[in-house]
Amino acid sequence: MTTTRDKLEMVLARLAARAEDERVFMGLYPEAARAAADAADDRRLAGVSLGPLDGMLVSIKDLFDVAGEVTTAGSIVLRDAPPAAKDAAIVSRLRQAGAVILGKTGMVEFAFSGLGLNPNYGTPGNAVDPARIPGGSSSGAGVSVAEGTSEIAIGSDTGGSVRIPAAFNGVVGFKPTARRVPLDGAFPLAPSLDSIGPLARNVQHCALADAVMAGEEPHILDPYPLAGLRIGVPRGRLFAETEGMVEIAFEKTLGLLGRTGARIVDHDIDDLLRAMREATLHASIAAIEAAEIHADWLTTRAEDIDPRVHHWLVRSSAVPAHIYLRMMRRRRSLIEAMDRRLAVVDVLALPTTAITAPLMAPLEADEVLYNDADRLILRNTQMANQFDLTSVSLPLPHCERPVGLMLVARHGSDRRLLEIAAGIEALLAS
Template sequence: MTTIRDKLETILERLAGRAADERVFLRVYEEAARVAADAADARRHAGLSLGPLDGTIISIKDLFDVEGETTLAGSIALRDAPAADSDAIIVRRLRRAGAVILGKTNMVEFAFSGLGLNPHYGTPGNAADPLRIPGGSSSGAGVSVAEGTSEISIGSDTGGSVRIPAALNGVVGFKPTAHRVPLDGAFPLSPSLDSIGPLARTVQDCAVTDAIMAGEETRALRPHPLAGLRIGVPRGRLFSDTEPMVERAFETSLTLLSRVGARIVDHGIEDLLQEMADTTVAASIASIEASEVHADWLETKAKEIDPRVRWWIARSGTVPAPIYIRMLRRRRALAAAMDERLSPLDVLVLPTTAVSAPLIAPLEADDKLYNKMDWLILRNTMFGNQFDLTGISLPIPGTERPVGLMLIARHGHDRRLLEIAAGVETMLASGS
């Protein structure tokens, strides 16, 4: 039987072989991971287990605190910040569950983009094609799971930052309802919208990891029957400018769902999307809240921050407080309206991203193209955060490049969404 230590050493050997050009991991905890792996092997040998994650090799995004080290959040501007005095809550819970924490994965600086580029530490190439973007902001997380250097990776999702890299690298990415998983010890982007979620190879692995991070008992998922499932398709702006390959993969998935008896209907949310757009016309909630998070160093360390990140944050710092407070109040009302709108359905379904992963080089060379593509990549996922919903991206097999199928469910319906996703996952894998 292959031991946990054997698996870990294989990964460490792989990382050592590319150490001179490592862009997926920013830190690797070799010795601590070996100790955790040996402890997991000892428990296994004795017939003991701490649960379903015992001995699982897990990486964490660079914005989670680890005791004794400075949390950089993909930046160089925070190098002189104080070291964390304790692990983030989710890190503590994962360790108690027996997880082998391998290291910290690369990310977009301050988590502020859906593309995955990082000028300070290099951009991880997409696992399917290293010339293409990994998706962001949990860029290293998506690549790590897809390439097999982590079995599970933990990311954050404020506008799609778990689901986007999952979709573009061909793995599963789950965004829970915000604040279901504690944010303590996670460097914030937008406290109102931030959520913490796993990327993994299977829905079951995501469900187990989510339960542990949320402080719940773990239990096996029972895939929800798809026959009679009420599925809404939000045709409209979320389907414009969709890449033909993505569109074909999505429509094929709808055909499979129909074939197994799901009831698929067009379900309009255009009015609510427009109202949210009108509400946030001055600036996004995420960028306004980010301007407060970074207020102490945005100017003094301007030269150390990616200008594409800094510009948006600085711009939003000028939004008056009354505008922001009214924005939050209106968002709560719109979230309640969306919850009611979705009540006749089990899930919404749509492509996770409108396009597959574009090439890195043109985006690095052209800021206008960067901003245009960033908006398009984020468009389909970010409404889930704006309206406080839960969502998951599943890989659609048989495509030229990875494509994600996204299921969205109502606030707090996380477990039910995971059960439905497990059924859809089986259907996609079998092609029927």
């Protein structure tokens, strides 16, 4: 029988062999992880368990506090910040559940992009094709699960930062309803939109991690019956510019679902998407809130910030307070309108991203191409954050490059969404 310590040592040996070019992990905790692994093995021998996460190898994004460590959030600006006084709330809960936290994974600076590039600490190559981007901002998280150096990775999702790397690397990524999981000890991007979610190779592992982080009892999912499932497809704005490979995989999946007896209907939300775009015309909610968080060093440490991140933060810092307040008031009414619109379907289904992971080098060399790709890649996922919804990305099988299927449901329906995802996951595996 393979022990937790055996699993851990295999991963640590693999990481040691590439230590001179490590870009997936920002830092490792080998001794603490070994102690946690040994404790998990001792409990197993004694017939004791702390729950289904006991002994699982977990990585955390480099924006979660670990006691005694500096939280850099992917930026050299924060390297000289004081060490964290205590673990982030989710780190503490994972430890209490017996998870073996082996290290922190890399991310986009301040979590401000869906592409995954970080010029300060290096960008991990996509797990399927290292010449392609990993997706962001939880870039290392997606790669670590896909390559097998983590069984579960914890990321954050403000506009798609869990689901995009999940889609690009061929794993599952879950974005819970905002504020379901406590944000204490997580360096913020935009507090109104931030969610903390897991990435894993299957829906069940995501559900277990989510429950632990939310302070709930972990449970085994009962896959939701697909016959009669009401699936809305929001064709229109969210399907423009879709890559052929993505479109083919998505339509094939709809065909599979239809043959199970699921009821698939077009479900228009374009009017609400337009209204949200008009409400955020001056700048995105994420950019405005991030500009306030980083105001103290936008000028004094400008040379230390990725220019692609710095540009948007500075631009958004000029938005007047009354514009932001009106924007947030309008958002509240649109959230209510979207909730009413989704009441007649069980889930929305659409591609997680309009395109598969593009090549990294052209994006690094061309700022216009970078911004265009970032916009397109974030387009589908950010809708769930803007309208305070819950969402999951599932990998679609038999694609030349990873393609994600995104399911979106009303806020608060997290458990039911995961059960629906488990049912669809089983169908895709059959």
